[in-house]
Amino acid sequence: MINQAVILAAGLSEEFGRPVGFLKIPEGTIIERILNLLEENGIKDILVIAGYESEYYEALAKERGFKIIKNPKYKWTGTMSSLAYAKDFVKEDFILIESDIVFEERALWEIIDSAFKNCMVVTTESGSGDEAFVDIREEKIFKMSKDKHQLNKIDGEMIGICKISHEVYGKMLEEFKLNKNPYLNYEYVLMDVSKDNPVGYVKVDDLIWGEIDHKEHYDNMVNYVFPKLKIKEKEVKEAILKGYIIEALNVKDEDIKDLKKLGGLTNRNYKFTMNGENYVLRAPGTGSNEIVNRKDEKYNSEQIAKSDIDSHIIYFNEYSGVKIAKFIENAETFTGESAKKEENMVLSANILKKLHTSGAKFKNTFDTFDKIEEYEALLKKVGGEFFEDYQDIKKKVFAFKELLEDLDSELVACHNDALAENFVKGADRLYLIDWEYSGMNDAMWDLAAYSLECKFSKLDEELFLNIYFNGEPEEKYKKRILIYKICQDIFWSIWSAIKEAQGDDMGSYTIDRYNRGKKNLEVFYSL
Structure with a gap:
């Protein structure tokens, strides 16, 4: 890669x-x-x-x-x-x-x-x-x-x-x-x-x-070369994408209409029409198959399909990562701000609860502490620097490992990437999409992630948790959520430090997440 x-x-x-x-x-x-x-x-x-x-x-x-x-x-x-x-x-x-x-x-x-x-x-x-x-x-x-x-x-x-x-x-x-x-x-x-x-x-x-x-080259580029280049690029891309669809669904080229790019962070997503129905083609981004285990994703997606949580997947290639699903009509993708509306909190809390209580058994386990170790190793590999007090902070974070067991932590099917953007409201219901990081984990990880990524205030989080738990959550759940907030901030600050070591300008993101994690550590140990 x-x-x-x-x-x-x-x-x-x-x-x-x-x-x-x-x-x-x-x-x-x-x-x-x-x-x-x-x-x-x-x-x-x-x-x-x-x-x-x-x-x-x-x-x-x-x-x-x-x-x-x-x-x-x-x-x-x-x-x-x-x-x-x-x-x-x-x-x-x-x-x-x-x-x-x-x-x-x-x-x-x-x-x-x-x-x-x-x-x-x-x-x-x-x-x-x-x-x-x-x-x-x-x-x-x-x-x-x-x-x-x-x-x-x-x-x-x-x-x-x-x-x-x-x-x-x-x-x-x-x-x-x-x-x-x-x-x-x-x-x-x-x-x-x-x-x-x-x-x-x-x-x-x-x-x-x-x-x-020189100028003659430039004029030739603008007037002759570039127009031909764009036509050729469009033809090549369309041929490749249609090739995925033809191979996957055994259809003819002329059956595929209105192929348009939608977007996506890790992958390239395209909408197309076939026989009057709209679909989404996911063409994995370069290198994404080295980050994501597509076999696990496919298996987990198949388990989720039984629970009516995601849109209907009609094709999934576990080797290439190509996926075709039904298009969600009249879709509204949540943002951190829209996620704070009570009506949307009800939808997101209920779909997460539906996932966590579905009884689905995912193929893999998402272990918080293994992930921190994995990213720490990557930071060392690229020559990045740890925070001065990192080892002391890490020791306190890893002390949570045994404490989580005492707080009745248990493994259930989890999304593990609960960004607002992965919650899509359709005409009929809410959909939870993109299962690339899914795995067995503590349900409180998803709740912690959703609260952090949507920037919930204390009152926002209180309302959201009351909806999820149908009332005031027990103290053990609150403690587990706080623990996972700390773990996620430490984890993502290391990820950000890796990006900085590789030359990216992450602004204050790295230190902001690290400091928030440290602050919540103090809050936890003051309880």
């Missing part, structure tokens, strides 16, 4: 008076398109190496949350110098993209899915006049040059998108220590170390793309 990307954007572009990445295209700017494509494909830890007019990137970084690294010598150095400035921030294998190219999304799909740990996207020669030609032998890149006279044969050109392993990046940095030519570009250093670390390729012969070095 690829989580990190480096965008090379330091180059001088005085002809435009701004970085090439900030040139306008019909759907925004070039850099915004690159960022959107990366994020839509599960890559959120993004490093941008800036130089010329770097204030453009600084402003955008505040809005989008990526990491800025400056190359102060951008006027006198090549791309390898820029890439070397990322050495303290690259923690794993990554995608490398040059900021002056516009390309079809499938170029990114191909390189992310490639079995090669080190590879580049190659396509048919463009005739741009600045091609980096490649000679391919034995399924590897044998040689590369911008001078076609240096190659025995030409198999295409690289377009400026590579996948580089953390190991090979380290070897590139070692090679660069010997540098006496500051104008050296990264692709030649990659080839220098390829003798012991072969560089593969993914070739997309009919790829629509373009590089922008």
